[in-house]
Amino acid sequence: MALWSTVNTTDSTAPAPLPVRPLPGPPSSSLRRARLRTPVGVPQESGPWPQLWLVSADEATAASYAPLLSAAERERAEGFLRPADRALYVTSHGALRQLLGAYVDEDPAALEFVREPCPGCGGPHGRPALPGEPGPPIHFSLSHTGSLALLGFADRPVGVDIEQLPKDSVVDEVAAALHPREREELAALVPVARSAAFARCWTRKEAYFKGRGDGIASEEFTTSVVGTGASPQQLPGWTLADIPAPPGFAAACALRDA
DSSP states (O other), rough: OOOEEEEEEEOSSSSSSOOOOSSSOGGGEEEEEEEEEEEOOOOOOOOOOOOEEEEEEOHHHHHHGGGGGOHHHHHHHTTTHHHHHHHHHHHHHHHHHHHHHHTTTTTGGGGGOEEEOOTTOOOOOOOEEEEOSSSSSEEEEEEEETTEEEEEESSEEEEEEEEOOOOOHHHHHHHSSHHHHHHHHHSSSOOOHHHHHHHHHHHHHHHHHHHHHGGGTTTTTOOOOOOOSSOOOOOEEEEEEEEEEEOOEEEEEEOOOO
C-alpha cells in the first residue's frame, strides 16, 4: 500500500482543511493543507492516510492552545524550566487534542487517553491512544524538537519522528546504536554529509519503533536496517517514507501495512 504524506503547516490566509469547531486554540483559518505525495514504489491509489501536520511553537501559540490541555498536562508543562520547552510541549499537545477532536468529532479538551499494552512485556505503558472497542477510533503519533512538532494520524498504527540535524560530535557518539551496515554507510561518506544521513536513518528508526509501540528501547533498534541513503530500506509489515522538513531538520513516517 502506498504511503501518502499530507503535510499541513500554519497559514493565516488559507481555509481550514478539517471541520475544526470554534474551540479554544488557534483559529481554524490558521491551518492549511498542502498535499505532498511520497511514492515508495507501490501504487498511489490507496487513499489519504497517513495525514501529517507540522506545527511551529512559540509562546503566543502555546497560550492559545493551553486551554485545551488536561490538568495533568498543564502541571507537566509548568515543570519545564525553559519557556521554549514549555511552549513546545503545550503547542504540540494542544494541537494533538485539537486535531483528534476534529477527526473523532469530540471536544478536544474532554478527550481522555489510555496506554496500549507494551508489545515487549504486555504492561500498560505502550503507545498513547484514545479508548475504543475493538480498537481506537484513530491512530496517532507525535514528535517534537526545537520549535517544531510533527503529528501523524491514520486508520492503523503509525509512527512519526522529526529531529534537528545533529552536530558531528553527536553523530560520532550515537552512531553506535545503529546497525553495523548503517555505521559503514556513514563512515563511507564525506564528513559534511554525515549529519543529514544520520538524521535520515535515526528518524526512520524512531518512526518505525514508535509505530510499533516499543520505541528506541527495543532490543531490535540496533539489529533493524533502514539505511542512511536517499530512500529508506523497508521493514516487513511496514512502509517507511522520509517526510519533507524545513532546512536543518529531518523527518520520517512509518505506517503499518493494511
